[in-house]
Amino acid sequence: MMEPVRLKVELPQIPNIELVAIEGLERLAQHLGIADEKIGEARILVTEAIINALEHAGTQNPEVHVEFTMTAAEITILVKDFGKGFDPGSVPDPSIAQKLGSEHKRGWGLRLMKSMSDDFRIESGTDGTKITIKKFLS
Amino acid sequence: MEQPFELTSELRGNCLVLTTVGYINNVGGEAIAKECSKHFSDGISRVVINVERSKVVNSIGMSFLIEIIEQLEEIQGKLIFTNLDPAVEKMLSIMGLFQYAGKEATVDAAVRSLK
Numbered sequence: 360m361m362e363p364v365r366l367k368v369e370l371p372q373i374p375n376i377e378l379v380a381i382e383g384l385e386r387l388a389q390h391l392g393i394a395d396e397k398i399g400e401a402r403i404l405v406t407e408a409i410i411n412a413l414e415h416a417g418t419q420n421p422e423v424h425v426e427f428t429m430t431a432a433e434i435t436i437l438v439k440d441f442g443k444g445f446d447p448g449s450v451p452d453p454s455i456a457q458k459l460g461s462e463h464k465r466g467w468g469l470r471l472m473k474s475m476s477d478d479f480r481i482e483s484g485t486d487g488t489k490i491t492i493k494k495f496l497s
Numbered sequence: 498m499e500q501p502f503e504l505t506s507e508l509r510g511n512c513l514v515l516t517t518v519g520y521i522n523n524v525g526g527e528a529i530a531k532e533c534s535k536h537f538s539d540g541i542s543r544v545v546i547n548v549e550r551s552k553v554v555n556s557i558g559m560s561f562l563i564e565i566i567e568q569l570e571e572i573q574g575k576l577i578f579t580n581l582d583p584a585v586e587k588m589l590s591i592m593g594l595f596q597y598a599g600k601e602a603t604v605d606a607a608v609r610s611l612k
Contacts, residue, residue, distance in 0.1 A: 378520060381553055382498050399552070399584025406555045455563065455593030459570070464563045467556035467592055474591045475584075 363430045364390060370409065372421040377409040380425050387429045388496075397496045400475050401434050408490045411468040412440035415488055429496075433477075436492040444483040499553045504528050508536075512543040512611050514604055521554040526561030533565045542574030545607040549580030559592060566597045575599065577607040 366383045370376045384405055388398045405425075412423040420441035428435045453466050473479045478493035500519035507514050513536045515529060533544055544565065548554070562576075569576055577599040578589065589595060601607040 375520065375522060377555075378499050378553065396583065399582055400587065402553055403555075403584055403588055406553060410555055410557065453592075455596060458560075458563050459567050459597075464560040465557055467560065471556055471588060471591055475587065 361391060361431060363428050365429075366425075366427045368425050370413070370423045370425060372413060372416065376413070377406050380405050380409055380427075384427060384429075384434075387427060387434075391429060391431045393431060393496055398434075401436070401494050401496065404472055404475055404492050404494055405436055405438075407468045407471050408436060408438040408492060411472075412438045412488065412490070415442040415445060416440040417442035432497055433493060433495045436494070437489065438492075439487060439489045441487040444485055444488050447481045447483060500550075502528065502551075504532060506532050506536075508541070509608050510612075511541060512545060512608050513541045514545045514547065514608065516547040516550075516604075518550040519553075521548070521551050521558035523555075523557045523561070525551075525554075526558030530561040530564050534568065537568055537572060537574070542569065542572045543611045544569070544574065544576045545579060545601075545604055545611070546576065547579045547604050548582070548585060551585070552582050554585055554588065556588070556592070559589065559594075562589075562594060562598075563592075566594065570597070575611060577601055577611065579604050579607045 364387050366387055381402055409423060416423055424439045426437040450469055453470055458464050476492045477495050480491040482489045502520055502525035503518040505516045579601050581600055
């Protein structure tokens with residue numbers, strides 16, 4: 360069995376920088392012989408985790424650390440920011456009915472990550488927020 | 498690397514067909530919403546969005562589509578997505594967009610269903 364492959368990257372606050380991580384994800388998949396259609400949901404998970412982190416990173420230490428550990432069967436995605444943290448329990452679960460007619464149409468990231476992943480963990484404190492996602496690829 | 502966002506727009510009868518290429522982020526989502534609004538003021542109320550060449554999207558970009566649905570609800574219009582990547586389809590489904598919008602395999606099928 361092929362050894363897991365790892366990728367670590369530190370992302371600065373630059374528009375669309377999440378695409379660099381997506382490129383890395385695609386390269387790892389290609390290396391492991393994983394078909395492109397099997398990483399579609401992982402692409403969305405990576406994108407959502409990173410844009411969430413970039414939003415909460417703040418200005419003092421604004422970079423976001425991303426780490427992938429990937430085998431042919433699964434990927435673990437770790438995304439960490441160094442912002443002030445937040446209480447994930449206080450984030451309301453969004454619904455389309457509630458968003459229609461509301462000024463605030465965003466706020467879907469956590470819901471998507473929970474729904475699309477096979478395991479989702481979030482740890483948040485005053486030194487930042489760490490999201491760990493597992494996604495099966497088969 | 499995913500291509501930069503591009504949007505093309507054409508009218509097929511009274512139906513607006515939008516085709517996206519590349520990453521649909523906040524900029525892409527806003528561009529789609531603006532293009533729709535422009536045509537809504539001209540009396541168009543049927544929209545097809547072909548996302549075949551947008552494999553990377555984010556929820557902020559997709560949130561702008563809720564604005565489009567809101568405007569279409571006011572004018573009794575309809576929105577159909579086509580050529581959806583399965584992962585993007587799942588994302589839109591989780592967001593509940595298919596409670597208010599349709600999906601078809603191709604643009605031709607969508608335009609036919611809107612006639």
